[in-house]
Amino acid sequence: MRKWIRWEGILAFVVAAALLAFFWIVLIDGYVRRGIERTLAFLTGAEVNVDDADLTLSPLGFIVTRIQVTNPENPAVNAVEVQRVAFTLDTARLLMRKTVIENMGIEGVALGTPRDRPGRVYRQRAEEVSPASERRLLWFTVPDIDREDIVRALEAANIETVKSIRALDQDIRNRNSFWQSRIGELPDQERLREYQDRIDRLKEERRRDIRALVLKGAEVRDLYSDIGSDLGLLRDSYGRFSEDYKAIDERLSGLVRQPAEDARRIARKYGPSPEGIGNITGLLFGDRLGTWVERSLRWYERITPMLDRETLTEEQQRELRPPRSKGIDVRFREYAPVPDFLIRTAAASVLTRGGSLTGTLRNITPDQDVLGAPLTFLFSGDNLGSFSGIRLDGTLDHIDPSKPRDAVRLALQGYRLPAMDLGPEALSVTLQEGVLDTDLTAVISAGSLSADVNGAARAVSMLVRREAGSSGLSSAVADAFSRIDAFSFNARVSGTPEDYSIRLSSSFDEVFQGMIASFARDLTAKLEAQARARLEQDVREPLDSLKTRAGSLDAINEELKERIALAEALLKDSIF
Amino acid sequence: MLYMAARILNVLNSEQDPSQISLALCFSMIAGLTPLMSLHNLVVLFFVLFLRVNLTSFLIGLAIFSGIAYLLDPLFHITGLALLSAEPLEGIWTRMYNMPVFRIERFNNTIVMGSLVISLVLFVPVFFLARSGVVKYRARFLAWMNKTKLAQAIKASTFYRIYTSLPVKGFRL
Numbered sequence: 021m022r023k024w025i026r027w028e029g030i031l032a033f034v035v036a037a038a039l040l041a042f043f044w045i046v047l048i049d050g051y052v053r054r055g056i057e058r059t060l061a062f063l064t065g066a067e068v069n070v071d072d073a074d075l076t077l078s079p080l081g082f083i084v085t086r087i088q089v090t091n092p093e094n095p096a097v098n099a100v101e102v103q104r105v106a107f108t109l110d111t112a113r114l115l116m117r118k119t120v121i122e123n124m125g126i127e128g129v130a131l132g133t134p135r136d137r138p139g140r141v142y143r144q145r146a147e148e149v150s151p152a153s154e155r156r157l158l159w160f161t162v163p164d165i166d167r168e169d170i171v172r173a174l175e176a177a178n179i180e181t182v183k184s185i186r187a188l189d190q191d192i193r194n195r196n197s198f199w200q201s202r203i204g205e206l207p208d209q210e211r212l213r214e215y216q217d218r219i220d221r222l223k224e225e226r227r228r229d230i231r232a233l234v235l236k237g238a239e240v241r242d243l244y245s246d247i248g249s250d251l252g253l254l255r256d257s258y259g260r261f262s263e264d265y266k267a268i269d270e271r272l273s274g275l276v277r278q279p280a281e282d283a284r285r286i287a288r289k290y291g292p293s294p295e296g297i298g299n300i301t302g303l304l305f306g307d308r309l310g311t312w313v314e315r316s317l318r319w320y321e322r323i324t325p326m327l328d329r330e331t332l333t334e335e336q337q338r339e340l341r342p343p344r345s346k347g348i349d350v351r352f353r354e355y356a357p358v359p360d361f362l363i364r365t366a367a368a369s370v371l372t373r374g375g376s377l378t379g380t381l382r383n384i385t386p387d388q389d390v391l392g393a394p395l396t397f398l399f400s401g402d403n404l405g406s407f408s409g410i411r412l413d414g415t416l417d418h419i420d421p422s423k424p425r426d427a428v429r430l431a432l433q434g435y436r437l438p439a440m441d442l443g444p445e446a447l448s449v450t451l452q453e454g455v456l457d458t459d460l461t462a463v464i465s466a467g468s469l470s471a472d473v474n475g476a477a478r479a480v481s482m483l484v485r486r487e488a489g490s491s492g493l494s495s496a497v498a499d500a501f502s503r504i505d506a507f508s509f510n511a512r513v514s515g516t517p518e519d520y521s522i523r524l525s526s527s528f529d530e531v532f533q534g535m536i537a538s539f540a541r542d543l544t545a546k547l548e549a550q551a552r553a554r555l556e557q558d559v560r561e562p563l564d565s566l567k568t569r570a571g572s573l574d575a576i577n578e579e580l581k582e583r584i585a586l587a588e589a590l591l592k593d594s595i596f
Numbered sequence: 597m598l599y600m601a602a603r604i605l606n607v608l609n610s611e612q613d614p615s616q617i618s619l620a621l622c623f624s625m626i627a628g629l630t631p632l633m634s635l636h637n638l639v640v641l642f643f644v645l646f647l648r649v650n651l652t653s654f655l656i657g658l659a660i661f662s663g664i665a666y667l668l669d670p671l672f673h674i675t676g677l678a679l680l681s682a683e684p685l686e687g688i689w690t691r692m693y694n695m696p697v698f699r700i701e702r703f704n705n706t707i708v709m710g711s712l713v714i715s716l717v718l719f720v721p722v723f724f725l726a727r728s729g730v731v732k733y734r735a736r737f738l739a740w741m742n743k744t745k746l747a748q749a750i751k752a753s754t755f756y757r758i759y760t761s762l763p764v765k766g767f768r769l
Binding site: 023024025026029030032033036037112115116117345346347348349350351352353354355 | 613631638641642644645646647648665666669672673676677680681686689690693694696699700702704705706707708710
């Protein structure tokens with residue numbers, strides 16, 4: 021037995037175990053500190069520094085001091101600095117590999133504090149994406165008539181008009197040929213004069229001997245019957261000719277009007293419309309709001325993966341090739357399910373220039389389906405320097421991971437607006453000062469995004485830069501802006517986080533609506549006149565030629581009318 | 597490298613019981629093939645210190661098996677996953693999953709489970725194979741080796757100088 025037992029080995033084991041425990045306790049601080057730095061750096065894309073992380077053994081917990089998160093947009097300052105984070109861990113659950121923090125205190129959160137040295141930026145911010153709306157900045161100019169798309173539209177319109185002219189020309193030729201031939205078959209003036217001669221002869225006979233004329237009653241009847249029959253033939257032909265003549269005349273009139281109609285259509289399509297240039301709210305706030313939406317969505321994209329733990333099916337687990345020496349953890353049913361990571365309550369205080377903003381976050385966990393409760397947060401504060409009051413609350417509900425619903429509400433009172441440039445270059449407006457009250461509600465539910473922002477600004481002062489040689493409208497706009505001392509706005513965002521649209525409206529729209537509509541009409545009329553002149557010039561020659569050809573039908577018309585008048589006069593001319 | 601080879605030879609040639617050497621190798625196999633910072637390796641450490649096994653063999657074996665473990669990782673993962681997802685065993689795993697000691701052990705990790713099971717299965721065969729190998733080495737190979745010209749050449753080399761500088765643990769070439 022003694023050969024196999026090494027009693028002093030027990031002492032060695034105890035010493036080795038104690039050394040391991042000692043090193044664990046000594047090293048765990050650094051391990052936690054580096055863990056916090058790495059995790060936050062991954063989320064923010066910039067350097068994170070933690071001054072110290074101290075393990076407390078009774079109760080088991082940590083006190084982390086001075087967390088500095090570099091602002092990726094300005095590495096010389098911190099996006100957030102937290103003076104102290106203290107929390108205790110549920111030891112019993114820790115043995116089950118569960119990190120459950122009942123209460124966490126986050127003290128002294130400050131924004132935009134200067135750094136000792138510039139932090140490193142690991143991930144450059146993506147280019148700010150402008151809202152998807154197509155901006156048509158046609159503010160002070162008539163669209164160029166030689167613009168490629170307008171030239172194409174003009175050419176297409178001309179081709180159609182010339183085609184129609186050719187078709188009508190051919191039709192007139194056919195009709196002319198047909199009626200020239202037809203008119204030869206109809207009773208002509210010579211024949212009608214013969215009828216006149218016969219009537220005159222019978223009249224003469226009547227004057228000489230009425231009885232002899234009575235004996236010629238059948239001849240008289242036949243004569244008038246022939247005249248009536250020829251008149252019927254002439255009237256019938258004239259009726260059909262008139263239909264052709266009218267149809268051709270209408271088509272000819274249509275073609276004469278065509279360039280004007282095409283010009284109107286092109287001007288309507290390519291000209292500035294009140295809708296196109298009239299959404300002054302979009303011009304002023306569109307870019308800024310689009311940037312805010314993009315930034316918010318980027319943060320949302322970073323946060324949401326922390327709310328949903330990726331679960332693998334058995335088949336996916338089989339197909340998965342985990343990193344070397346890592347493996348995957350297979351999960352089994354728990355008798356008393358508790359999330360692997362849970363912060364039940366985190367109380368935070370954010371320092372601002374005017375005071376502190378306090379708030380509470382509840383149920384921070386990636387396993388909401390296990391906990392059965394959503395993450396909620398509520399922050400509020402009064403008299404905070406730039407704000408007279410703020411309240412931010414929300415719910416991130418991922419209890420059913422297939423139907424997540426995240427909602428946030430923000431109410432801001434008395435926000436003193438800093439000076440900011442609004443609008444594009446064509447409408448350079450500077451908001452010098454103002455006080456804003458606003459409410460925001462945003463919901464992302466099952467992949468669809470909807471947000472509603474309402475705001476009202478008062479004590480506003482605005483300035484418009486007047487360009488040398490600017491148009492009358494720009495001066496009118498500048499004057500109108502300078503008179504504005506309050507405005508309200510509404511923004512609605514809808515769609516999906518990947519593809520959304522923003523609808524903006526404000527009291528500016530009402531102020532500028534009439535002005536812009538009238539301006540748009542003037543610009544459109546100018547474009548229409550230019551287009552009409554161009555179109556008419558191009559089709560003038562073929563149209564003149566067509567008019568000349570159409571004149572040939574007039575002769576037929578006149579001839580038929582003369583013959584009918586002659587035949588009618590014959591019928592009226594009584595022998596008796 | 598020369599030093600390690602010399603240590604191996606030194607142990608093999610020492611007067612230590614072959615069972616003590618092979619048992620040390622078996623323990624090193626568990627500690628080496630499985631993730632080092634696992635709870636069961638604390639038990640292995642206890643046995644290595646408490647039982648009179650050859651510590652040099654353990655440390656050398658640990659280095660060798662740790663290298664082998666890296667190559668065998670895919671095999672451990674597949675084996676562990678197959679065992680952990682086997683329906684007949686689900687009841688056992690569920691009970692273990694709800695016991696703190698096994699959660700600390702991380703038995704539900706595919707690499708831990710696969711490597712631990714494989715090393716435990718190989719424990720007894722490796723013990724007897726290693727034991728038999730040491731005995732045969734000492735009885736046949738060592739005696740034959742001493743007579744060869746190669747042995748004579750080695751004795752004149754740097755390697756032999758290192759070897760002879762090590763503490764004597766039994767008979768020497």
